[in-house]
Amino acid sequence: MTTRDIPRDETDAAVPAGLRPLPVDDAIERRFKRRTLGDMDERTLGLILLIPVAVLLGLVVVYPVGKLLWTSLHTVRLSEPWLGRPFVGLLNYRDALADPRFRDATINTVLYTLITVPGALIVGLGLALLANLPFRTRWPVRLALLLPWALPLVFAGLIFRWFFDSTYGVVNDVIARLGFDPPLWLTEPSLAFAAICIAIIWKTSSFMALVLLAGLQTIPRSLYEAAKVDGAGPFQVFRRVTLPLLKPAIVVALIFRTITAIQNFDIPYAMTRGGPGRTTETLAMYIHATTLDFLDFGYGSALAVLMFLVSMAATAWYLKHIYGTQA
């Protein structure tokens, strides 16, 4: 027997369907159903909610990286389409390891990183400590900190190219006024390299300073007061209180800065285009030339994969040596 056979059918028919009370066993069935759905959710809800992110990451990370790897194993040369796109295995990588231009660009990139990352850290730490002083009006200091960071990299490069221009630049003007022989900044390889490093440190130390300033502000004032009471001098306070508590912020800033330093492109490109000769060329610039100028996407992809490995190695080193000892 079902509920429909109960002889109250006629009165029910007069009530609109939506207002009719549900038959008892239907209601039980629904509740039961809802509960089983809920049970399944606990196992799958997380995964279901992750789908949009997974799809997004798949589209913008996995697909391009996969395509990059695929391309790096093939000959893809748009300038010679009759070659087709044959699979060549690790040939592009073998060529890269024997390529003196790749070697020089890698050495340059590592040198830039070794000089500009600590350089930006020192300058940035100084700036952050300055900005953390109890000024009455803080905004001019904070604005001055933000400006270089907000400036597009290429603009910074172009501005510094003019600063260091041998004939019209302000740097040589000052040097000449001081009575010295103005050097040829962008014609002499070591000077060009130094000029680029100065521009990079100027540009990137404000990012360092911002991250470190945020870190500084999380250090409780009471610790400084306690240190003072115990008779610690300013240097001791800095070494024993500020630095250890700032370490997490420093590590984060270093990792970000190192990765962008390995990808260094804009400033040397705008200042020297890699010249004189190829003495200031970075890896990213060589990859750019190989793909966009020479249209050799296979070889360029292999170079990009190698650069990615360099970045990964640097990050792993940080995590092991700095985070590792902290934990």
Next chain:
Amino acid sequence: MKPTTAALLAGAGASALAFAATPAAAQDLRVFIGGQQRPDVVRPLLDRYQEANPGVSIELEVGGATSELQQQYLTTVLTSQDDALDVFLIDVVRPAQYAAAGWAEPLDSYLGDERDAVLDRYLPVYAEADVVNGEIVALPAFADAMFLYYRADLLEEHGFEPPETWEELMTAASAIQEAEGDDNLQGLSYQGAAIEGANCTFLVPYWGAGGTLTDAEGNVDIDEAAAEQAFGFLLDTIESGVTKANIAEVGTDDTRREFQAGNVIFAINWAYAWNRFQTDEDSAVAGDVGVVPLPAFEGGEPATCIGGWQWAVSAFSSNKEAAVDLVRFLSGPEGSKHLAINASNLPVIPGLYEDPEVLEVNPWFEFALPVVLSARSRPQSPRYPEVSDTIRTEVNAVLAGIKEPEAAITDMEARLQRVLR
């Protein structure tokens, strides 16, 4: 209610049909040129075409101050097969690459029976440069070659004639520099930065010394004696102080700007500079500029680099018919004459070198035709960007003093042999 809805629907349908049928909707063209190719002069030419062809609307996009930057932008658009651009200008060194990559729509089928007649009206060197494997890749916009600009007032004041040899040029430049006693006055300016122009900086004296890049079979073979003479001459300009010490930082438009500011006695540059020297408001040398063919080495033949730009139709344009029609107008006599008069761009059509209106503005075009006709081409190759990168980087390194000429010549030859095999 119903009749109104029906009427609205019918109206919408009709207007949609009308929209699709109006040629205006289908004839929006986008043209891309570089900042150096005088957008202020090209725009009125496009306006003229729009007036004659109602329903066509042309947008002009400008980008890239140098040949390489322009090329990089086009590479980005064309490798992604974007239909955003319909017509663009390409450097005379590029047609082989565009044909190989399939970026330029071959124009033969659009020209039909007129194909040969269209090609025949141009200077032969461009008709050749724009045809790759028998197909027309582009049509010439304007011709170009490198010339020697000089300060007519300074030469006259110090009693010098325009030089016919590099030796005469060096003598005159040194003497005038010394007599003027101005530290900022450069004797000779050319392009030493690692840009496209630096290839010609080397090739001009190299060809002048009798060198060629390839032997009779087309294999790369650098004439070492000629290359050493060429580098020797360039280094001599720096050591003697005729050229400024940081010439390795100087690009094409830097040469133009410094001459225009009155800081240079002799300058090697393309034809566009004439118009800028004579008509720019900030020009300090207007009326004092002379121009002659590039000098030769004593007892040698003069040589110059061929330049010029070509109108091409994008293979990914969604409006090729209209784009081809526009290119035919731009590369025709009217377009060439407009550019010659307003931008001192050398004409691609021989007859215009005798046109009184053109000669009135550019009297020196009278002797320019033989120079253009004898100008030589940089190597043609689908891998030209690598050829160019090789030569200009070695030239830049030698001029910066960080590489010996012998080492540069050896490296250049080795690399070119691999690229141009």
